[in-house]
Amino acid sequence: DTKPDYACLKPAAESKKIEYPKPDGKLSFDKLSSVFLSNTNHEEDQPVHLRLTDPNVPIEKNLPLYDEPAQRYCPAGVYEVVSNDDGSKRFQINAQNCVHCKTCDIKDPAQNIAWVAPEGTGGPTYPNM
């Protein structure tokens, strides 16, 4: 199969929304609890390691066509679509929580996100594994 994964994404209008059950805290867990267990950390003043080639793509293209999939495929909740006071939307990147899986680099339908190696030793350390 030579077709890249990002080129196989179906538009949101052709897809059925999946309602996931809430995490029970025993067998299933919310994203941020799992990020906490990974002991992920990046220096707050380091250069951002998640870069957008075109900062307008998430809201202008990915949101209307794909309901901006980064909100869902990122396992660490790094990407959020946030409403401004005036009703407009903005794409927020919480790079501090990134667990370095590189899904965004591979999966973004516009190939607009570049994951670059973070400064120093930032990232997850999984101290209890």
Ligand code: SF4
């Ligand atoms: S590399 Fe993984 S954890 Fe980090 S922002 Fe991309 S999808 Fe999220």
